[in-house]
Amino acid sequence: MLHADPERPARAAIAATPSAARSEIALTGVYEISKILTSASRLETMLANVVNLLASFMQMRHGVIALLNDDGIPDIAVGAGWTEEADDRFHASLPQKAVGQVIVTGMPLVVPNIATHPLFEPGDVAKLSAGTTDVVSFIGVPIRIGQKVVGTLTIDRAHDAQSAQRLDFDVRFLVMVANLIGQTVQLHRVLLRDRERLMTESHRLQKELDEYKPRVPNTAAIAGIVGDSPAIRSLLDKVAVVARSRSPVLLRGESGTGKELFARAIHDLSACAGGPFIKVNCAALPESVLESELFGHEKGAFTGAIQARKGRFELAHGGTLFLDEIGEMSLVFQAKLLRVLQEGEFERVGGTKTIKVAVRLVTATNRNLEDAVSKGEFRADLYYRINVVPVILPPLRDRKSDIPLLSREFLARFNTENGRELELGPGAVEVLTGCCFPGNVRELENCVRRAATLAPGPTLAADDFACRNDQCVSAILWKGRNPQALANTAVSLPAPPAPPAGGGPRPVEAAPPEGHAAHEVDPGLRGGRMSERERLVEAMERAGWVQAKAARLLGLTPRQIGYALKKHGVELKRF
Numbered sequence: 161m162l163h164a165d166p167e168r169p170a171r172a173a174i175a176a177t178p179s180a181a182r183s184e185i186a187l188t189g190v191y192e193i194s195k196i197l198t199s200a201s202r203l204e205t206m207l208a209n210v211v212n213l214l215a216s217f218m219q220m221r222h223g224v225i226a227l228l229n230d231d232g233i234p235d236i237a238v239g240a241g242w243t244e245e246a247d248d249r250f251h252a253s254l255p256q257k258a259v260g261q262v263i264v265t266g267m268p269l270v271v272p273n274i275a276t277h278p279l280f281e282p283g284d285v286a287k288l289s290a291g292t293t294d295v296v297s298f299i300g301v302p303i304r305i306g307q308k309v310v311g312t313l314t315i316d317r318a319h320d321a322q323s324a325q326r327l328d329f330d331v332r333f334l335v336m337v338a339n340l341i342g343q344t345v346q347l348h349r350v351l352l353r354d355r356e357r358l359m360t361e362s363h364r365l366q367k368e369l370d371e372y373k374p375r376v377p378n379t380a381a382i383a384g385i386v387g388d389s390p391a392i393r394s395l396l397d398k399v400a401v402v403a404r405s406r407s408p409v410l411l412r413g414e415s416g417t418g419k420e421l422f423a424r425a426i427h428d429l430s431a432c433a434g435g436p437f438i439k440v441n442c443a444a445l446p447e448s449v450l451e452s453e454l455f456g457h458e459k460g461a462f463t464g465a466i467q468a469r470k471g472r473f474e475l476a477h478g479g480t481l482f483l484d485e486i487g488e489m490s491l492v493f494q495a496k497l498l499r500v501l502q503e504g505e506f507e508r509v510g511g512t513k514t515i516k517v518a519v520r521l522v523t524a525t526n527r528n529l530e531d532a533v534s535k536g537e538f539r540a541d542l543y544y545r546i547n548v549v550p551v552i553l554p555p556l557r558d559r560k561s562d563i564p565l566l567s568r569e570f571l572a573r574f575n576t577e578n579g580r581e582l583e584l585g586p587g588a589v590e591v592l593t594g595c596c597f598p599g600n601v602r603e604l605e606n607c608v609r610r611a612a613t614l615a616p617g618p619t620l621a622a623d624d625f626a627c628r629n630d631q632c633v634s635a636i637l638w639k640g641r642n643p644q645a646l647a648n649t650a651v652s653l654p655a656p657p658a659p660p661a662g663g664g665p666r667p668v669e670a671a672p673p674e675g676h677a678a679h680e681v682d683p684g685l686r687g688g689r690m691s692e693r694e695r696l697v698e699a700m701e702r703a704g705w706v707q708a709k710a711a712r713l714l715g716l717t718p719r720q721i722g723y724a725l726k727k728h729g730v731e732l733k734r735f
């Protein structure tokens with residue numbers, strides 16, 4: 161059982177305080193309780209925290225929050241002021257007739273002396289009066305969802321002249337707290353139902369996928385996606401199935417694996433293909449901007465809001481909203497997003513009108529969300545909401561057979577751009593397929609672009625590639641690292657390697673075959689053969705100039721990378 165926070169001794173009990181100070185304490189209490197109830201914790205933990213916090217605001221001997229399930233059967237019960245062993249017996253500790261009356265009437269019940277009140281059995285009196293010879297009073301208030309009573313909040317305390325005087329105030333305070341609890345319980349129940357529905361949908365889609373017979377053997381026909389490896393083929397089959405449903409899709413994979421491309425493919429193959437496809441990179445915008453970017457704002461909502469503006473949710477109405485880098489969203493913003501996803505409605509910043517939208521949501525991340533959930537950095541309820549259909553994009557090193565196809569495709573594009581007719585020679589194919597491309601397809605594309613621009617022609621040869629001339633920053637960065645280090649990291653970026661323990665020797669570094677053969681994320685900006693600035697620029701390039709992403713690649717915080725960029729005078733590219 162949780163106990164009252166010893167850090168809060170200054171917070172006097174409401175009943176023992178002059179009236180102005182009492183109101184202020186009550187306000188602080190409501191504020192603190194609302195903070196607890198909007199946290200990302202489990203419902204039971206939140207309620208236990210609330211009842212404990214209550215103990216530091218109210219003069220009380222015991223307090224219990226007891227909930228009933230949809231069928232009126234006792235469900236969760238948490239309490240404060242009881243012994244440890246009483247934890248699983250809070251329902252049994254309640255004076256049944258008194259609580260029954262609160263539930264049936266839906267009205268607060270105030271009993272100044274439980275010993276003389278007909279709703280209290282001798283057993284109740286004995287339990288609640290244990291350890292005191294004082295007169296014990298009781299307050300019970302209903303917890304409601306709309307008109308329905310779904311539980312009770314009850315306290316008992318030693319009855320004295322002061323507490324009698326402030327009874328009305330205390331009852332109003334408890335009613336307020338019970339209302340907040342009711343709203344939280346409602347949201348929680350909606351989420352539970354929602355999660356069940358989403359899981360059923362997820363199973364249905366998985367079954368459909370298992371039975372799916374691809375009708376489109378030429379996978380390259382989908383939205384410019386190039387690749388013929390078994391991994392890409394099965395991915396495209398999955399995309400064809402999930403695109404038909406309206407369920408949220410979560411795309412996972414390292415940077416540059418094609419998440420945005422696949423998001424677009426899902427949109428193009430879906431029933432809302434005729435609608436807009438709107439993209440937002442959640443890592444690229446500060447939280448205040450993200451809010452008005454997603455939900456829009458009314459004129460005058462903040463300095464500079466000279467006219468009303470639609471947000472991306474509104475712009476995506478009837479189409480797809482692609483939220484990239486969703487793993488980078490703050491917990492506060494996650495709560496806001498959850499509400500919109502849950503209810504399909506929101507208000508513009510500074511607005512009061514509720515706006516409803518029909519939007520298919522596709523999200524993407526290269527973060528290990530499970531880990532983030534377990535660390536409390538990502539809301540579990542939002543995770544279930546967006547992760548109905550997870551689609552994992554394998555890194556390029558795990559589907560090297562796609563490299564020649566992709567390279568030819570990119571070369572053809574650059575030939576058109578450059579007005580050239582370069583061809584890919586066997587030596588070039590060998591260099592490219594020997595590379596691990598830590599930046600995945602994006603890096604391959606950049607590599608071919610550079611060679612296609614500088615090569616004398618008419619055939620691209622091995623020596624036309626930057627890595628053969630010690631000019632490939634990525635090759636230098638990854639050179640000699642263990643190729644296994646990136647294995648099985650399709651979902652999350654590998655953690656920065658720990659420095660060798662006890663100052664022992666670093667692992668032996670083998671020379672990489674054909675360019676940058678193998679890799680491991682560098683621990684930061686220091687060390688290695690590249691200068692700090694080169695590492696910074698390289699990471700920014702690989703991260704598409706999104707600072708938060710580059711920070712992660714280098715094992716730095718966003719603040720540290722911001723400082724480093726400033727220090728090295730690296731000008732930010734805007735796209």
Ligand SMILES: Nc1ncnc2c1ncn2[C@@H]1O[C@H](COP(=O)(O)OP(=O)(O)OP(=O)(O)O)[C@@H](O)[C@H]1O
Nearest residue numbers: 384385386387414415416417418419420421601602
């Ligand atoms: N299978 C593919 N076929 C053709 N082009 C691809 C493929 N996969 C990725 N690309 C290209 O690689 C580049 C990077 O892809 P994209 O931006 O979709 O990656 P991403 O996973 O969203 O990256 P990030 O996480 O950094 O945002 C784009 O130019 C995209 O067109």
